[in-house]
Amino acid sequence: MPEEITSSVEAIEVESEKILEEARHRAREIILEAREEARNIFSSQLPLNEVKTECVKIVNEARAEADKRTEDSEKRAAEIRINAEKKAREIMELIVSIIAGRS
Numbered sequence: 001m002p003e004e005i006t007s008s009v010e011a012i013e014v015e016s017e018k019i020l021e022e023a024r025h026r027a028r029e030i031i032l033e034a035r036e037e038a039r040n041i042f043s044s045q046l047p048l049n050e051v052k053t054e055c056v057k058i059v060n061e062a063r064a065e066a067d068k069r070t071e072d073s074e075k076r077a078a079e080i081r082i083n084a085e086k087k088a089r090e091i092m093e094l095i096v097s098i099i100a101g102r103s
Helices: 002-043 045-100
Strands: none
Touching: none
């Protein structure tokens, strides 16, 4: 009986060692995969910088376009004001000439 117990304990120890070695091996694989993934993440920061640069470029272009449109709108508004003043003057002259009887 003691020999059977000793044999069983030894078998359990051998099996435990196998399981432990497999666990160590899998842990090493996981660590290697995690390191590789971390390297990939760190190397992908370069495109992130490129994206930020592109965003700044787009914002600057949008601001330039907005400034141009604002300037164009101000010019158009000035033209409309001048034309409105001319038409008002013409209408006023027409009214004065009608009242004065010079039509």
